[in-house]
Amino acid sequence: MSKEITSRKDDYAQWYNDIVLKAGLADYSAVKGCMVIKPLGYALWENMRDVLDRMFKETGHQNAYFPLFIPKSFMSKEAAHVDGFAKECAVVTHYRLKNDPNGGGVIVDPEAKLEEELIVRPTSETIIWNTYKDWIQSYRDLPLLINQWANVVRWEMRTRLFLRTTEFLWQEGHTAHATRDEAIEETRKMLEVYATFAEQYMAVPVVRGVKSANERFAGAEDTYCIEALMQDGKALQAGTSHFLGQNFAKAFDVTFRDKENNLDHVWATSWGVSTRLIGALIMSHSDDKGLVLPPKLAPMQVVIVPIFSKDAAAQAKINDTAAALMKTLRANGVSVKYDNDDTTRPGWKFAEYEMKGVPVRIALGARDLENNVAEVARRDTGEKASVSLDGLGEHVIGLLSEIQDNLYNRALTFRTENTRKADSWDEFVKILDEQAGFVSAHWDGTGETEEKIKELTKATIRCIPLNNEQEAGACILTGKPSAQRVLFARAY
């Protein structure tokens, strides 16, 4: 397999696919729209999952697991939800195969037809709220703070590895509260957990905001989101947190008695992030040499490559130096590999680890060691430096931290430079066509205008930023009065 990848400039979409395939993150599968997540991609997902899981638990949530299948009738119980989700779904209609009497392998047994079809979950609000009905009777059962790690299926006609696949992995939080205020507080708290994760671990700066009515989750009263900007100037929704009001509680008749023995419906939230985050990670930091990973999430943070020496004493010194360095790094929780495979050359290894996004590479050669130094290369900038063996471990630990910060700052600078104000329709279109990025512009607040703008430019309202500055203006399309700018972009 050729390890060359298309440059971003030549074909951004192909560059993305090349990275996913050639870094070994994922592969296409025999099932249309479904991918195989390869070991490096899955290790990355495990690291993301472990950090998020810890953050969820620290904020009082517990994990549970609900069925993969949802009875078809559940999908129609919440009026808005059915329009949003009960459409492109995988439908299970039968529960048995049998040998083809005509000898053609196996066929579906027509006698094993389900009375009611089952939907492979596209999201689990319905099956979970049907369960919560049994779990919630009193204010003492609230709040109920549950998260699920699971696979979900949404039948997609046009798929892209990680960004949009028929099956994907995600987590979905589903919480129940006694009051509206508490549910809204939970919705915002989880948005902040996502934003913190994106910025501090993924090194991806995000805009925290609220969706317009058109872009709301089907069944939500408000959808909060974090939006990131990719290197091609397109936005990517990286996580959502929904305030569901009493909609699902009413649809599934989930009530509770408060301290005064009054009966009321429960208030709900749901929130989720998925393997799509891996797509966001790739497109935020990677370059034309391959994947670039933030050290805090990289499955392999440091690789040590020996420049083999034919002199036994010199080679022993290389091995000993590597062993001592690994010991120091591992004692500090750094994941490090010594790649002493002698069937491939150092240059091949360098390219391979660049492709796979290993943040720091250390080359150990006999001559360098004689001078008491090692060559340390950082993946983010490509810089190489001769570093003294004395304190090399501490230097590398500091460098990992520096790379993490640099990736974040670089992405933040990019976003700042690519967030522009537009005050007329022409300006708006010109920015979208010539520069892309976020466009901050006035909007008259109606769904019709939003829809029209989308039709004309393919740009959507990514969000109304939280704590948005209020400023009187005129809608870029209709000229009608507007009280604030909102953030537009073309998006993934």
Added chain:
Amino acid sequence: MSKEITSRKDDYAQWYNDIVLKAGLADYSAVKGCMVIKPLGYALWENMRDVLDRMFKETGHQNAYFPLFIPKSFMSKEAAHVDGFAKECAVVTHYRLKNDPNGGGVIVDPEAKLEEELIVRPTSETIIWNTYKDWIQSYRDLPLLINQWANVVRWEMRTRLFLRTTEFLWQEGHTAHATRDEAIEETRKMLEVYATFAEQYMAVPVVRGVKSANERFAGAEDTYCIEALMQDGKALQAGTSHFLGQNFAKAFDVTFRDKENNLDHVWATSWGVSTRLIGALIMSHSDDKGLVLPPKLAPMQVVIVPIFSKDAAAQAKINDTAAALMKTLRANGVSVKYDNDDTTRPGWKFAEYEMKGVPVRIALGARDLENNVAEVARRDTGEKASVSLDGLGEHVIGLLSEIQDNLYNRALTFRTENTRKADSWDEFVKILDEQAGFVSAHWDGTGETEEKIKELTKATIRCIPLNNEQEAGACILTGKPSAQRVLFARAY
């Protein structure tokens, strides 16, 4: 909800269900045969998963993720596999719902019929070996050591929480090797990983063995298994490891070039354990007061219950003692909760934590503290002891280890006492009917005899133990010559 549970003596099956439901491990769901895994059950599964995952990684395996769906035609590619698995499956036939034109909610869109039906994976050999075809060309690509954590679906008519559910969670390892010997070595290595996990973490002694041809996995040349004995004398298969020969490599045409450039088919193994292990854990150790958990897997290892005092100084001393103890325990990696909820009484809490299987309970009362002691109760034996506050933390840590050992030894004694030799048909039937347990007996080695014994007694050959003693004898049913005893039991 009443917290009383049926006793094992009165109704063993009901006792089991009571524990699962009332300890809060799992719940029934709206989807026939599927369960909801509740927070305590899922936390237990997470602990099991984390230990196993570490053991898999230490033996060189990596995780990956393959599609939920399998094209129907894949199921018929391996001749034996199709008979074993392509039967009771969930079949996806359509990919879209639409609004019922007659206003009855949503219906399956007849226009959205799949060209080829998709099966929800009952196990993933076929989709994985279809992928391995692309990943393996040379001996340098081998061994390929991959594991997947996933949900699978097997349509079951009669289900029981954890023990047999339509959907369940599991891990499935799928490895590819250059030689037959290496694949067999892997099969046995992973069996030993499972046995070590069962014995050292679950505190469940297991018999390591090989299945008879009748009980082999569909598509395997040999199925290795670990078998445990439950308190009602029935056996439970706790894990299996399969040597698949070249069957799947041939079915999916997976070949490799060896060092001499010869082309050969790849050798395969697969191995798995599932949430069924939770059923085995429950039935090995629990009692008529509820769940009993081995300390190494218990989500909460220690609970501290204050006996509230109206004297502020005395209550402050209780709180301080709890805080100091928690600090010591947590520093030693012990998970501990201080339950100072003042809306429930200590006696209610004691019963609740007994039900939930918390290994050690510490009661802190003012009078005890004056005497510089605390009351420490162990869940396995129910014993209570007055323990000096000096060194209480160390005492508790030692006690957790003692409980772990005691659970294992108790289960081992039970199994030893319930493993009996039968040398005639009458003796065999009498043991099964009156005492249950494992029965070690001679068998003529034929599938027909095995089948006949199963029809007559409902007992199956659980396994031919590894390193089985060779001993000439006569088959208990046919009297034909036999070279060794095998292990029979009625089983879950």
